[in-house]
Amino acid sequence: MFSSARPHRHDILIAAVGLLGGAVLSLLGLRMQNGRPLDASWTALVPLTVMAGLEPLRRGAPQTALVIGTLALVADQFTPGNLATVLMFTDIMYAAVLYGTPAAARRIPVTTFLITVGVTIGFLAWFRDAEALLVGILTALVAFAPALTGVSVRNHREAADAARLRADQIALLAEMDRTQAVTAERARMARELHDMVANHLSAIAIHSTAALSIDEPETSRNALGVIRENSVEGLAEMRRLIGLLRTGSADPEPSSSPTPASLDALVEQHRASAASSGLSCVLEDTRADRERLPAPVEPAAYRIVQESLTNALKHAAPGPVTVRLGQTERLLTVEVSSVLGDRTGPRAPGSGAGLVGMRERVALLGGEFEAGPVAGGDDARLWRVRARLPVPDGTEGGMWS
Numbered sequence: 001m002f003s004s005a006r007p008h009r010h011d012i013l014i015a016a017v018g019l020l021g022g023a024v025l026s027l028l029g030l031r032m033q034n035g036r037p038l039d040a041s042w043t044a045l046v047p048l049t050v051m052a053g054l055e056p057l058r059r060g061a062p063q064t065a066l067v068i069g070t071l072a073l074v075a076d077q078f079t080p081g082n083l084a085t086v087l088m089f090t091d092i093m094y095a096a097v098l099y100g101t102p103a104a105a106r107r108i109p110v111t112t113f114l115i116t117v118g119v120t121i122g123f124l125a126w127f128r129d130a131e132a133l134l135v136g137i138l139t140a141l142v143a144f145a146p147a148l149t150g151v152s153v154r155n156h157r158e159a160a161d162a163a164r165l166r167a168d169q170i171a172l173l174a175e176m177d178r179t180q181a182v183t184a185e186r187a188r189m190a191r192e193l194h195d196m197v198a199n200h201l202s203a204i205a206i207h208s209t210a211a212l213s214i215d216e217p218e219t220s221r222n223a224l225g226v227i228r229e230n231s232v233e234g235l236a237e238m239r240r241l242i243g244l245l246r247t248g249s250a251d252p253e254p255s256s257s258p259t260p261a262s263l264d265a266l267v268e269q270h271r272a273s274a275a276s277s278g279l280s281c282v283l284e285d286t287r288a289d290r291e292r293l294p295a296p297v298e299p300a301a302y303r304i305v306q307e308s309l310t311n312a313l314k315h316a317a318p319g320p321v322t323v324r325l326g327q328t329e330r331l332l333t334v335e336v337s338s339v340l341g342d343r344t345g346p347r348a349p350g351s352g353a354g355l356v357g358m359r360e361r362v363a364l365l366g367g368e369f370e371a372g373p374v375a376g377g378d379d380a381r382l383w384r385v386r387a388r389l390p391v392p393d394g395t396e397g398g399m400w401s
Helices: 009-027 041-057 062-076 083-099 102-127 130-213 217-247 260-277 297-315 353-364
Strands: 279-285 319-328 331-339 368-375 381-390
Touching: 009 041, 009 083, 041 062, 041 083, 062 083, 062 102, 083 102, 083 130, 102 130, 130 217, 130 297, 130 353, 217 260, 260 279, 260 297, 260 319, 279 297, 297 319, 297 331, 297 353, 297 381, 353 368, 353 381
Parallel strands: 279 319
Antiparallel strands: 319 331, 331 381, 368 381
């Protein structure tokens, strides 16, 4: 089947040079053989012209060019012969292997090898002379050697294409890994920023609203005290985050990030901040063995409690806010519950980012997270956040006390 693509300019150049060179050899009277049925010099120009006309097809229709070229080479044996015809045939044989189908590339070298062996044995049997080996060598040079060269070049090209494909795939995977790493880092920094600052800003917003709405000097003084305390702590947390960004640390958590060992101070801080809203914060630690735990578990537990207390400060109805810690086998349970309902007084708006951040933290550790309303005692409705964090073997790097 002929290709609709235009012949390559190099192939046209080869055809022109071959035809011109063959014509010059014919004019000079150079023959490859004598005593042929068609002994006139001009008869060698016919196979030469056919072979030159096949050169532009060497890429688009290599197998067709090879079949017709073989017939032209056989016809050339009945004429005085032309060296240019033979040379162009070797090029067509080479191109048939290089540009042909994979099946043709496998079949042609085997076929030419068998032809070479058959011709050699046949002429040896016919002439019974060692000089008949020269016919076999000539056949190998014209047919088998170009086919073998085409196989070698084709294998090198396929290997180069495969190497380029692998390089492109590796580059694509590297870019995907880089994008995922950047996305994961942005998500981590978003969680850190929210957890470090949101609770302090929420307390500031609630108490500043209370100070503005209640015209009492004592209330305003207490509110300003809470606002100052949260402002100072928020700035300290922000400085820790900025330090992490500047140092470019690859640690999953800042080295100075708080752990559940600091929960007493955290609960006490929220107890003071939430008193004006009718909330009372209680810490219940039921763990029998406070062993050291891996670092990723500790800050995750602390941040879950911190965000849950902040949400209770913004949304919970008056009543107890209970923080429970428990541990069984290799599972740490963190639970924070508060009264679900309406309350009077100032509130801070929520965006839902806190629940998303807590869920992401638990998912990164392979734990379980649930948040929602549950039934409490005395027909009360509670909002409960519960996280189950697996504790892997190897407890270096943590500090629980």
